[in-house]
Amino acid sequence: MDITNNIADNSINYSSEFLIFVLLLIILIYILQAIFLSRFNKLVNGHGTAMGFVPIANIYLLGKLTFNRIIGWILVVLMLLTGTLTITINGVESHYRLLPKDISVIVSRLLMILIIVLFIYAIVKYIKMKRKKHNENQNNNE
Helix, strand or coil, X not given: CHHHHHHHHHHHHXXXXXXHHHHHHHHHHHHHHXXXXXXXXXHHHCCCCCHHHCHHHHHHHHHHXXXXXXXXXXXXXXXHHCCEEEEXXXXXXXXXXXXXHHHHHHHHHHHHHHHHHHHHHXXXXXXXXXXXXXXXXXXXXX
């Protein structure tokens, strides 16, 4: 009996440690992404911004910096369309969606893929712009 209790206790400890690790990893990625967006905005517009740290504004900023404001707004609208509002009153949960559940799942998956692709494109664009600026500075110094 003690062996099964020890195994159950160890699995609970491992799963809680894993969840803490995943949570810390998510926070680290979020902070790094926000810092990157701020630096990218500084490179493009000449000044940094705190929008990278604001949950929905960072998606807008990603679209704006990679292409234009319209893409940024499209990303925000898609994100809001796929959201679910859950209200609990007296133990009864009610779920409200703007899109049907099946369509919302598909759109949210496509949005996730689009955001990942845009983020990769933003990194490539940032590196190219940084190199170009560096080369211009070297040419001006000569």
